[in-house]
Amino acid sequence: MDQLGFEPLTPVAFIRRSMHVHGENIAVVDGDRTFTYEQFGARSLALTGVLAAYGVRPGDRVxxxxxxxxxxxxxxxxxxMRGAVLVPLNIRLAVDELAYIVEHSGATLLVTTDELVAAAREVCERTGTRLLVAGETYESAxxxxxxxxxxxDDERALLAINYTSGTxxxxxxxxxxxxGAYLQALAMAFHAGLTSDSRYLWTLPMFHCNGWCFTWAVTAAGGTHVCLRAVDPAVIWRRLRGDGITHLSGAPAVLRLISDADxxxxxxLxxxxxxxxxxxxxxPALLRRFEALNMxxxxxxxxxxxxxxxxxxDWQSRWDAGSPETVARLKARQGVGNVIATPxxxxxxxxxxxxxDARTSGEIAVRGNNVMLGYYRDAEATAAAVPDGWFRTGDLAVRHPDGxxxxxxxxxxxxxxxxxNIASVEVERVLDGHPAVLESAVVGVxxxxxxxxxxxxxxxxxxxxxxAEELVAFVRTHLAGFKVPKAFVFGEIPKTSTGKTQKHLLRGQARDKDLH
Incomplete structure (x- = not known):
């Protein structure tokens, strides 16, 4: 028997609503192309027919x-909306890595934008996957x-498979x-304060966690997606100063590019x-720089x-009365579960x-609506990550008295x-506070x-x-002597495509060079 008032939750409900409620609003800006919500919704619906013509059936991976x-x-x-499963691919991966993901996911169709056609063709040749290039054929279709x-009909059905960075x-x-995607999108819209007047600049990769679900959150609010096909600080600043941008997201590495650009x-602002x-x-130093820019x-x-x-x-207004140092320190904390999360x-x-007590360290554990179903085709890894119903994140943290x-x-x-025990993050924060330091990474050897x-x-x-001598003296004024790095290496710090420091590479380099 149907449950009175029950409707399965799905993030595609947002485009259906916004194309009617916000139909005349600009939904998407992509270079010199713009689409209203009525057009954006109609194109999305038509694309389901294109997918069907390419043989995509419910349950297939795209x-x-x-x-x-x-x-x-x-x-x-x-x-x-076609009932299929989206597999967003990291555009910075090598062809071998992309081919592995396409094959592992069982994708029957690969869709690509024209900037990435060469890699996409090679992946499809290796895997036997059909290819749809977003050019003239795509537009006419x-x-x-x-x-x-x-x-x-099942809100817990598979929606997307997002592959980890695999460092x-x-x-x-x-x-x-x-x-999960429906609720997470609402949480992001709520915490970011998105409205139909919002203009969200896409400095965050849409392939990364489905753009933290902002791909649906901005649509839910009826705001404008301002697409950025490459992270270019000069273009970002033109958009910030000329296009009424209200929101953006990114890893600290991207924020540093923005704050240090001309x-x-x-x-x-x-x-x-x-x-x-x-x-x-x-x-805290990066946070203070952004505050000075009115960001x-x-x-x-x-x-x-x-x-x-x-x-x-979740910022408390009473904290605004603190000193700039106190405010920056409080803002650097991770915080509390978002509005739809289990504590x-x-x-x-x-x-x-x-x-x-802000001192005793433990591992962050989570569960609830915005936690994965598990790892695709990897029951062993799923069981290891969730030993007692709580997913272990691998991150160590303290809990402050305020929670x-x-x-x-x-x-x-x-x-x-x-x-x-030396927390590398603690040493990095001190080093990043030096006026000559752009960023740092500390590893053990x-x-x-x-x-x-x-x-x-x-x-x-x-x-x-x-x-190095100056930095040693600087760190000694803030931390105990045993926490002071025993060697310094100056140069570019390797990152994953999502902005995370690749410390395993740095540890290997330090061992190879016997740096201590």
Whole structure:
């Protein structure tokens, strides 16, 4: 018997609503092309018919190798409306890596934007997958196709498979469901304060956790998606100063590019831009620079396994009265579970909650509507990650007396030197506070006497200079002597495509060079 008042939750409900409620509003800006919500919705519906013509049936996987574009946004609506499963591909991966993901996911169709055609063709040749290029053929097909939608009858059905960055091995396919994406999109719209007047600049890759579900959140609010096909600081600043941008998101690495670009030297922005950041803890120094630009940063925390940000630094207005240093320190905390999340825990090795004393470290554990179904075709990895119904994130944190959590380190990145634990994040925050330092990464390397010692990799701000001796003296004024890096390496710091520092590479380099 039908349940009175029950309707399965799915994020495609947002485009159906907005094309009617906000039909005349500009939905998408992509270069010199713009679409209203009525047009955006009609194109998404027509794309379901195109997918059907390419043989896509309910349950099939559709891979997307696309830049941040109207095409990628249309796929986020059309693929689930067809009853199929979206597989967003990291556009920065090598062909071998892309072919593995396409094959592992079982994708029957690969859709690509014209910037990535060469890689897409090679992947399809290797895997036997059909290819649809978003060019003239795509446009003519969308213009003439009739919708071929399928109703969602199970809100826990598979919606998307998002592959992890795979920095230390083969990437794992994280399974998203309709209910989780719907609720996470609403949470992002709520915490970001999105409205129909919002203009969201896509500095965050849409392939990463479905753009933290902002691909659906902006649509839910009836706001404007301003696509950015490549992260170009000059273009970003032109958009910020000339296009009424109200929101953007990105890893601290992207924020550093923005704050250090020539455009940042101009006048302070007239209207406040709300910025969400995650992927790595932003330093208080970076947060202060953004405040000076009239860009208000909200710290978010999450993983691919949690549909993006599951934790938000829910700002309390009474904190505004604090000193700039205090405000920056409070903003650097990760925060509390977002509005739809199950309360986040910090647990010890036995799964018990640690005290909220801002000192006792434990591992962040999560569960609830915005946590994955599991790893695709990998029951063993799923079981290992969820030993007792709570997903272990691998991140270590403390809980403050007010309930807000603060990451101290990745579990694998803690440095144990002479029996003392050194949190690499703590040392990095001090180093990043030096005016000549753009960013830093601290890793542990083996040492015969101490077991491990810290080594710092440092990227220096353009036009600045600093020596290892100066940095040693600077760190000593803030931290205990055993936490001071024993060696410094100056240069560019390697990152994943989503802005995370590749510390496993740095540890290998430090061991090879015997840096201590």
């Amino acid at each position: 891979a997307a190798l696309c830049t941040n574009s109207h095409v990628m946004l249309e796929l986020h609506n059309a693929v689930p 969308v213009a003439s196709a009739a919708p071929a939608t399928v109703d969602v 230390t091995g083969r990437p794992k396919g994280v399974m998203y469901h309709h209910r 455009g940042a030297a101009g006048p302070r 007239a209207a406040t831009v709300r910025v969400g950041t995650g992927g790595a803890p932003p330093s 208000s940063v909200q710290h978010l925390y999450g993983l691919t396994e949690t549909f993006g940000p599951i934790v938000v630094n 986040v825990r910090v647990v010890d090795a036995e799964g018990r909650d640690v005290p909220a 807000y959590i603060e990451i101290t380190d990745r579990r694998k990145d803690v440095i144990i030197s002479g029996g003392e 083996p040492d015969e006497r101490w077991g491990e010692v810290p080594v710092a990799y440092v990227s220096v701000r353009p036009g600045s200079a600093v020596s």
